[in-house]
Amino acid sequence: MEHAPTWLTYGFLYLTAAVLAVPIAKALGLGAIIGYLAAGIAIGPWGLGLVSNVQDILHFAEFGVVLMLFLVGLELQPSRLWALRRPIFGTGTAQVLGCAAVLFALGALAGLPWRVSLVGALGLALSSTAIALQSLTERNLLRTQSGQAGFSILLFQDVAAIPILAMLPVLGAAAGEGAGHTPGDVVLEALKIVGVIAAIILGGRLLLRPVLRWIAKSNTPEIFTAAALLLVVGIAYLMVLVGLSMALGAFLAGVLLADSEYRRELEADIEPFKGLLLGLFFIAVGMSIDFGVILRSPGLMAAILVGFLAAKAIAIYTLAKIVNIPYQERPVFTLLLAQGGEFAFVVFQAAAGASVFPAETASLLIGAVALSMLVSPLLLVVLDRVLLRRYAQLKTATPQAEEISEPQEAPIIIAGFGRYGQIVSRVLLAQGIPTTVLDHSVEMLEVARIFGYRVFYGDATRLDLLRIAGAEHARILVVAVDDAEQSLQIAKLAREHFPHLQVVARARDITHWNKLRDLGVTRVQRELFESSLQSAHTVLELMGLSPTEATTFTDRFRTHNIALADRMYPHHKDQAKYIAVAREGRNQLAEQMAKERQERDVLDAVGMAYPGYGGEEDAEGAGGADRTQDLDKNRP
Numbered sequence: 001m002e003h004a005p006t007w008l009t010y011g012f013l014y015l016t017a018a019v020l021a022v023p024i025a026k027a028l029g030l031g032a033i034i035g036y037l038a039a040g041i042a043i044g045p046w047g048l049g050l051v052s053n054v055q056d057i058l059h060f061a062e063f064g065v066v067l068m069l070f071l072v073g074l075e076l077q078p079s080r081l082w083a084l085r086r087p088i089f090g091t092g093t094a095q096v097l098g099c100a101a102v103l104f105a106l107g108a109l110a111g112l113p114w115r116v117s118l119v120g121a122l123g124l125a126l127s128s129t130a131i132a133l134q135s136l137t138e139r140n141l142l143r144t145q146s147g148q149a150g151f152s153i154l155l156f157q158d159v160a161a162i163p164i165l166a167m168l169p170v171l172g173a174a175a176g177e178g179a180g181h182t183p184g185d186v187v188l189e190a191l192k193i194v195g196v197i198a199a200i201i202l203g204g205r206l207l208l209r210p211v212l213r214w215i216a217k218s219n220t221p222e223i224f225t226a227a228a229l230l231l232v233v234g235i236a237y238l239m240v241l242v243g244l245s246m247a248l249g250a251f252l253a254g255v256l257l258a259d260s261e262y263r264r265e266l267e268a269d270i271e272p273f274k275g276l277l278l279g280l281f282f283i284a285v286g287m288s289i290d291f292g293v294i295l296r297s298p299g300l301m302a303a304i305l306v307g308f309l310a311a312k313a314i315a316i317y318t319l320a321k322i323v324n325i326p327y328q329e330r331p332v333f334t335l336l337l338a339q340g341g342e343f344a345f346v347v348f349q350a351a352a353g354a355s356v357f358p359a360e361t362a363s364l365l366i367g368a369v370a371l372s373m374l375v376s377p378l379l380l381v382v383l384d385r386v387l388l389r390r391y392a393q394l395k396t397a398t399p400q401a402e403e404i405s406e407p408q409e410a411p412i413i414i415a416g417f418g419r420y421g422q423i424v425s426r427v428l429l430a431q432g433i434p435t436t437v438l439d440h441s442v443e444m445l446e447v448a449r450i451f452g453y454r455v456f457y458g459d460a461t462r463l464d465l466l467r468i469a470g471a472e473h474a475r476i477l478v479v480a481v482d483d484a485e486q487s488l489q490i491a492k493l494a495r496e497h498f499p500h501l502q503v504v505a506r507a508r509d510i511t512h513w514n515k516l517r518d519l520g521v522t523r524v525q526r527e528l529f530e531s532s533l534q535s536a537h538t539v540l541e542l543m544g545l546s547p548t549e550a551t552t553f554t555d556r557f558r559t560h561n562i563a564l565a566d567r568m569y570p571h572h573k574d575q576a577k578y579i580a581v582a583r584e585g586r587n588q589l590a591e592q593m594a595k596e597r598q599e600r601d602v603l604d605a606v607g608m609a610y611p612g613y614g615g616e617e618d619a620e621g622a623g624g625a626d627r628t629q630d631l632d633k634n635r636p
Contacts (some may be wrong), residue, residue: 013050013389017043018279032138033131033377036279040286041374063236066250067274069129070232074252074267084152091149091323095337098315107309116357120365122164123325123347124308124340128373129154129279132336135380139332140172144440145457146320150336155251161343168347168354192242195418199254200235208257216265225269232270249291267474281342288345288372293363304368305375328462333385339376340369408456408470410436414478415460418508420527421480422605436469461489463497471498478517479505479521486510491519510565533558553593560589 017039025035043050094177100121107117113421132154133142141147208231215227232250239249295302316337320330345366352362414421414429417439430434438460458465460481470475471494479490487505494501504523507513516524540550564585571577 013043031124036282037286037374039633044287046291066236066246067270070254073251087152088156090151093155096160097124099312102311104314119351119356123344126157126341126342126343127337128339146325146333161443168350196238196242218286223490228266228269285373290367292368306369309338339372344369359555408436410434411475413469418482424478461486463493477501477503484508491521495520
């Protein structure tokens, strides 16, 4: 019997493990990352032993992190990146050096050689870019103050990994067991690094957009997808050749294309690959956990794990207070940066290769880092369910975030300042009615401030933020956020804690409308309903109806549809009945419209205006019949 190819066997194993483990983990409320890690442990050398070449898979799967940084770069225009230069090099430097100093001191107190303490401290000071950014994105925290600070630190860590790796051969040579580098070699390496970064920046400015434009003109979607992947792979390859971080190069390329007209196309093409490869990376991390080292020295492993997590957490929480990160965001910020990172694997393996410390020490440190990447998402779940829930129940007497330092008293609170919320805000501003606007987007808040709105930067699903925004005294809460789940959370909070508030909500569709009605929200507008009716009105005019006739038809449809939605609502949990009522209402409308068209045709034929229309038709006289015939020719 012929054996299946290796790539097919492993592909089947990875996909099966992910498809089984991730939904189970999500159902248990543990998150997708835990599912991927558990899948890796299950099929790895210390689980069922179905996969053995873990390091090869880990190196391949690191490309998922590269794609993720490319997509992050696409969201950052060069001007925004320049604005982040201080947190990147200020906060980032403080985090790496602060954590490294604390860990180095602990190593020295434990009696370790200074080289082991130094390299161990620098490697453990780095954090997991993949887990941190994924968690920030899932929680919609990437644009918060803590998210921006965390991203800046992670980006600096990618840069800091370069000198750390460059230092290892020197430490090995100082120990008498490694090959040293001459000053000329160091200068040459530095010139190569500067040359590659300059080539990426200049190439991105001068070549990438014309090349992408030329490829797009071929009207071959799969070639554009291939070109997007080639761009990321090519830049990653260049960075590897000069010993730089692949993720850093991909991030720079993304920033250079952030203002490009092809940004959205690139995002859409690369997103599926990023998700799959990032999942594979987490699976590979799970497989790489060496439980043999853990079993041989369980006490030592536990001491290393708890020790470095606690030391980093203290240093990072202190840093969070110094840079004035809101107190509610500090626990997540601290935990996401306290864990070890992917670059630690590379640093410790390179350190063992350069004879800075023994391979057994490298295995212990790599095991501790891998375990921290496994434990941190679990701790994050506990944090969400225990500590952050307590924050949400705090009263306004609790110390407040800096950007919301004083309670507000505007009679209207608007949650969400997107396209929908802006229109509502502008109408109220025109009437001189003060409003308090809550939004989670930096760009939107800048626009709001320019136009003179009361603005808070935060998540309206937080109970304490709603209190500070004045929900206890306000009269109306407009729920204009785009995300349906967030909209329901806000409406639920308002109904439970501020029953006096009149809630005016935006519904994405009829399902969202029904769920809002379940919460007792009766003033709900479907966001596309009125604009769709306006488009239908225009189409009817183009088909030959007069503006008056088109208005009458659309008004009747509006009245009927609103009444039908009210009739359907009591049955929305009974699908069969719900559909039956919907079909009945649709048929009734069609029959009514057909009957009215017949009556109008008869009246037009005898030169009489149809009751309810008049106006233009009276003035046109017999011409109305001709127009009706034109309409009938176009009617299906």
